[in-house]
Amino acid sequence: ELKVEQNPLFLSMQEGKNYTIYCNYSTTSDRLYWYRQDPGKSLESLFVLLSNGAVKQEGRLMASLDTKARLSTLHITAAVHDLSATYFCAVDRGGSTLGRLYFGRGTQLTVWP
């Protein structure tokens, strides 16, 4: 079964700082998704990465995909409190299970003043 590992699982950072969340997965795939979940809420799609070298940016968040290294990163630039949430990466290995996502455990981000 495809395994997806995120690190760190918990991240506490000061406003204004930069940091990167890592997502490693265990089998070949070129479909990776990032989601955000606020406490008590549902999951909201952030980024869809569909090819090696794909880079997407939205505000202070930038996601990238390296399919050869089986690695995606979510980079946070100049963090603000509103970014506090749990971030999940999810991988679709395609083929006969196209559409089925394998989720990481999530990274709980807390941004403090």
Added chain:
Amino acid sequence: DAGVIQSPRHEVTEMGQEVTLRCKPISGHNSLFWYRQTMMRGLELLIYFNNNVPIDDSGMPEDRFSAKMPNASFSTLKIQPSEPRDSAVYFCASIPYAARGNEQFFGPGTRLTVL
């Protein structure tokens, strides 16, 4: 579009009772997924359907759990009998026919508490 609709949003029941969770996917979406989220186990896929047909139910914990999708606009997840360890948030998600690049859209979830 109203998005994925789940009901009820909260359910509190006693051990041994039957629980039925409901999901209406986004219109035109052909694939539907049921997840369970707990602190201990994270987000787990229970079962998913393509065109109303169950594709993979290997995540269903045990025979007490069953899911149906009688038509393209409705699915149920039933737990009978319920147990305290079933307490969790249950999410339903849908995508258009599983084509390249379609991210899953999640419903608001049902928070289940079994006493």
